[in-house]
Amino acid sequence: MARILVVDDEIGIRELLSEILYDEGHTIELAENASQARAARLRIRPDLVLLDIWMPDTDGVTLLKEWGSQGLLDMPVIMMSGHATIDTAVEATRIGAIDFLEKPITLQRLLKTVSAGLARGRMPIVKPLSGNVPPSLTAAPVLLQTPEPIPAEPVAAVVDKSLLGDITLDQPLREARDAFERVYFEYHLGRENNSMTRVSEKTGLERTHLYRKLKQLGIESRKRST
Numbered sequence: 748m749a750r751i752l753v754v755d756d757e758i759g760i761r762e763l764l765s766e767i768l769y770d771e772g773h774t775i776e777l778a779e780n781a782s783q784a785r786a787a788r789l790r791i792r793p794d795l796v797l798l799d800i801w802m803p804d805t806d807g808v809t810l811l812k813e814w815g816s817q818g819l820l821d822m823p824v825i826m827m828s829g830h831a832t833i834d835t836a837v838e839a840t841r842i843g844a845i846d847f848l849e850k851p852i853t854l855q856r857l858l859k860t861v862s863a864g865l866a867r868g869r870m871p872i873v874k875p876l877s878g879n880v881p882p883s884l885t886a887a888p889v890l891l892q893t894p895e896p897i898p899a900e901p902v903a904a905v906v907d908k909s910l911l912g913d914i915t916l917d918q919p920l921r922e923a924r925d926a927f928e929r930v931y932f933e934y935h936l937g938r939e940n941n942s943m944t945r946v947s948e949k950t951g952l953e954r955t956h957l958y959r960k961l962k963q964l965g966i967e968s969r970k971r972s973t
């Protein structure tokens with residue numbers, strides 16, 4: 748499971764990507780502009796960022812440059828756009844983006860690109876040397892190899908099955924996750940007296956996504972207060 752920040756000014760794109768990646772088991776943070784993206788970047792330190800190029804306040808390429816200049820570009824960033832030129836995509840890659848997704852984004856392409864980005868992991872920020880430094884020391888940095896840790900002997904997992912209720916572990920992951928989510932959302936609906944506003948706040952899901960998730964899980968539609 749990874750923390751993924753989705754930055755796009757189109758609510759439809761945000762919700763679509765959020766739903767797909769959430770169903771893949773990731774934790775999703777949404778931002779509709781550069782200001783929200785900056786705050787989310789500092790708050791959750793995402794493992795990967797999906798960043799739209801064309802946004803109303805500050806465009807994605809400018810935000811990418813900003814993060815790079817501030818030493819904040821230690822996570823993989825994948826740019827997105829439906830109108831960008833090849834030059835723009837090349838520039839974003841030169842600045843530090845690892846890939847580019849052209850809208851409309853297909854499911855297969857999204858999952859493949861995100862998987863490749865997460866596989867790269869975090870990269871150390873290498874700050875340029877300053878002052879009178881011999882040319883030989885300004886060459887590309889050499890990353891020292893550290894010995895790989897010796898893997899520990901596997902330990903059999905002990906699961907307190909009393910915490911699972913009627914959920915069985917002897918089923919496919921997606922079905923087990925759906926069963927857990929039904930219990931999870933029923934719990935919060937009951938605790939918050941079916942207030943969708945409070946459940947949305949507690950679970951961290953936008954209301955539209957929350958309604959869609961409840962329908963998907965087959966949770967009964969009841970009279971809910973706002």
